[in-house]
Amino acid sequence: xxxxxVLPPRECLEHAVADFVARVLPGLSAxxxxxxxxxxxxxxxxxxxxxxxxxxxxxLAGSGDTAADLMTxxxxxxxxxxxxxxxxxxxxxxxxxxxxxxxxxxxxxxxR
Numbered sequence: 001x002x003x004x005x006v007l008p009p010r011e012c013l014e015h016a017v018a019d020f021v022a023r024v025l026p027g028l029s030a031x032x033x034x035x036x037x038x039x040x041x042x043x044x045x046x047x048x049x050x051x052x053x054x055x056x057x058x059x060l061a062g063s064g065d066t067a068a069d070l071m072t073x074x075x076x077x078x079x080x081x082x083x084x085x086x087x088x089x090x091x092x093x094x095x096x097x098x099x100x101x102x103x104x105x106x107x108x109x110x111x112r
Contacts, residue, residue: 002051002080004070008087008094009058010035016087067101078102 007013014035021030039054046052053074060069066084070076078101086095 002053002076003046004074004076004080004082005046005052005054006060006066006070006082006084007039007054007056008085010056012087013039067099071101076101 014032017035017038018030021028021034043052043054046054055070055074059073060066061073063069067076067082070080070082076082080101082099082101084097084099086097
């Protein structure tokens with residue numbers, strides 16, 4: 001069983017990390033690579049207990065059906081967990097919708 005984290009676009013995460021660095025280390029700026037390094041470390045940690053995959057929203061096919069896009073583009077299967085992370089900005093926490101992929105019904109994959 002795998003867990004797929006659907007992340008906001010890279011640019012949004014880069015801005016969030018840069019904003020965080022500016023607040024905790026005034027006068028320093030974070031290059032875009034800091035967000036990539038942070039995600040790599042988090043993905044490594046997430047893989048200790050489970051097969052975890054980080055997918056940026058712009059990497060999905062864009063069909064409007066996240067479950068179908070994960071199944072066709074990234075090999076997700078029924079039983080896999082999905083955490084779809086939204087970005088709110090303005091120093092508010094991100095939203096997260098969690099679900100489990102279920103078998104295809106009427107030819108369409110669904111998440112519950």
